[in-house]
Each structure stands twice: as C-alpha cells, then as structure tokens.
Amino acid sequence: MELRHLRYFVAVASERSMSRAAERLHLTQPSLSRQLRQLERDVGITLFERTPTGTTLTPAGVALHQHALLLLRLADASRDAAHSASEHTREVVDIGIPPGLATDWVLETLAALRAEIPHASVTLTEASSTDQLRMVREGRLDLGLVHERPLALRGTRLFDQAFGIAVRAGHRLAGRSTCLVRDLDNLRLLAHGREQVPVAHDRLIVAAHDAGAVPLWRFAQFSEHALACAEASEAEAVLLTEHSAHRLLPGWPWVPLVDPPLELTTWVVWQASTRPVVEQVAELISGRASRRVE
CATH class of the missing domain: 3.40.190.10 (Periplasmic binding protein-like II)
Structure with missing residues (x-):
C-alpha cells in the first residue's frame, strides 16, 4: 500500500465521483481507476460501489477512510517537520x-x-x-x-589601532596632543606582560631602547582591571589603545605615541x-x- 494510493482513495471518497476526482488529481480517469484497483488488490477487499449516479464507499471503504485520513495527516506533518528542521539547522x-x-x-x-x-x-x-x-x-x-x-x-x-598612554589627570604629559617615545624615559609605565601581546610588547621595548628612553616598567597581566593594576604598581601612565583607555581608565587623558608610532594589529x-x-x-x-x- 502506497501513500499516493491512499491520497487517490480519499479524493474519490470526497468527490463521490471518479471523473471529478481524476480532474482534481490531474489524472485521466482510466489511470485513476487502475490505481484504485491496485489499492483494492493490496488490501484484499472491495472499497467502492460504482453506481450510475456516482461512487460510494463500501463498509470496508468507510473503515479504511478514517485510517487513511489519519495516515495522510501524519505523513504531511512529518514532511513539514523535516522541512522546518532543515530550514532552521545552524x-x-x-x-x-x-x-x-x-x-x-x-x-x-x-x-x-x-x-x-x-x-x-x-x-x-x-x-x-x-x-x-x-x-x-x-x-x-x-x-x-x-x-x-x-x-x-x-x-x-x-585593522590597526594606535597605542598611546593613559596618564593620570594633572600629569605633565596629560595636556599633550602626542607623546614621543623618548618622553617615556623615567616614567612609571604599566604595560601588558609579554604573554598577552608578545609582538607589541617586543616592539615597545625595542622602540624605547632605540629612542634612548628607559621607562620604569611595570608589567602585569590585566584586561578589565587596568585601574587596580595601575594603583597597585603606582604607575603614572598605562600603555593602551584609545578604546581601552576610555573604557578602563575614565578620567585619565589618553595621548597617542609617535616617533615612532606604535600600533596594535x-x-x-x-x-x-x-x-x-x-x-x-x-x-x-x-x-x-x-x-x-x-
């Protein structure tokens, strides 16, 4: 027994006419009749009574009709569920x-x-x-x-983000528009430890050396607690990008480093x-x- 046979069976039961059901199903009437005869052979019993005025169900056909409607609803629901799952799979x-x-x-x-x-x-x-x-x-x-x-x-x-220093309010570098790397000399400067940003860390050390600056380094591992680390190390300035400085050190003016500029890529x-x-x-x-x- 195939689902398509049940669909043909339900259509004929609904239309009470072989010709109208065939038209609804876009089949020829002889083709529909062959499909229904196959269904009757599969179940081993007559399902329709064909009369001059139309087609009616036999008692066996009435019993099968109830089960056919349920099976077709389940089949449609299963198909819809499968399509829905496919569309929403992520x-x-x-x-x-x-x-x-x-x-x-x-x-x-x-x-x-x-x-x-x-x-x-x-x-x-x-x-x-x-x-x-x-x-x-x-x-x-x-x-x-x-x-x-x-x-x-x-x-x-x-993208690249410029490095700069966030300095305490009132510090001599707070009013600058830029800060030269050599201005870091003798400055208590908090910077990320090498484990966090090794490339930027190494470039900063080299740039300070080349500029003849010897900052009083304070290295620490930090992300959200820059202010606490700055207070603990008594740092005068913290090396950060502008975005991080404004977020983590509000009230500390941020000054970009230049000559040479340092960037975080x-x-x-x-x-x-x-x-x-x-x-x-x-x-x-x-x-x-x-x-x-x-």
Whole structure:
C-alpha cells in the first residue's frame, strides 16, 4: 500500500465521483481507476460501489477512510517537520576574541553575520592571542581574532589601532596632543606582560631602547582591571589603545605615541582546511579588513 494510493482513495471518497476526482488529481480517469484497483488488490477487499449516479464507499471503504485520513495527516506533518528542521539547522562557529576589542565593531560584525550567514550560530570565547592561536591549531576554535601575524594558519589583517598612554589627570604629559617615545624615559609605565601581546610588547621595548628612553616598567597581566593594576604598581601612565583607555581608565587623558608610532594589529585566523561555513564566516570578516595577508 502506497501513500499516493491512499491520497487517490480519499479524493474519490470526497468527490463521490471518479471523473471529478481524476480532474482534481490531474489524472485521466482510466489511470485513476487502475490505481484504485491496485489499492483494492493490496488490501484484499472491495472499497467502492460504482453506481450510475456516482461512487460510494463500501463498509470496508468507510473503515479504511478514517485510517487513511489519519495516515495522510501524519505523513504531511512529518514532511513539514523535516522541512522546518532543515530550514532552521545552524552550524556552530566558535570564534575567539581578545580583551579590549572595540565592542561596537564586535556587535556590528555579529549583526552582519546573522544577516548574511543565517545558518551560522556564532559563539565567542575571550582569550589572549597566544591562547587563541593554540586553540585554533588544536581545533578548539574555528576562528581567532588575534594581535599576532599568523604562522601556519590562514589569516587576514583587519585593522590597526594606535597605542598611546593613559596618564593620570594633572600629569605633565596629560595636556599633550602626542607623546614621543623618548618622553617615556623615567616614567612609571604599566604595560601588558609579554604573554598577552608578545609582538607589541617586543616592539615597545625595542622602540624605547632605540629612542634612548628607559621607562620604569611595570608589567602585569590585566584586561578589565587596568585601574587596580595601575594603583597597585603606582604607575603614572598605562600603555593602551584609545578604546581601552576610555573604557578602563575614565578620567585619565589618553595621548597617542609617535616617533615612532606604535600600533596594535588585529588579524582573523583560521585553519587552512576547515568547514565551508567557517570559510564563509572568515570571508565575511575578512571583507571588513583593510588589506589582505600575502
């Protein structure tokens, strides 16, 4: 017994006419008659009484009709459920983000992902660049937003953020429009430890050395507690991007570093061999980049 035979059977029972049912089903009447005879052979009993005035159900046909209606409703519901599940299936894409990334940019990127790649379900994990690179290589993250040029991974350079110093109100450098690297000499300066941003850390040390400056370094691991770390170390200034300075050290004037300028670069990185949805998410994020990795 096939579902299509039951559909033909129900149509004839509803129309009480073989010709009208055939028209409704877009079949020829002889074809419909053959299908119904096959159904009767399958169940082993006569289902219709054919009279000059139409087609009526036999008692066996009445009994089958009730079951046929239920079976067809279940079949339709199953098909709709399958289609609905298919349309709403989403693939999880795990993305790492570093502390201090601009919230507005993150939210705008998430909105773009929802609009353009609706089948991607994004989760975010906050971690340092070093941890993210390890997690991407281990397969624990699909994508990482990091502050290091990726090695043995695919990646796109997204944007650069200028480094500067947030200084205590009233400090001699607070009124400056810019700060030379050599002005850091003898300054109690709080900076991230090398484990958090190794490339930026090394560039800062080299730049200060080349400029002849010897800051009184205070290194610490911090993300949200810059103010507490500054107080604990009695720092006069904290090395941060402008966004992080305004968020973490309100009331501390921020001054960009120049001569030479120092920048924090953000990359999006992923494994060379990955799922298509990860490629799509990486491509969308990369489309927001200022330039490509060669």
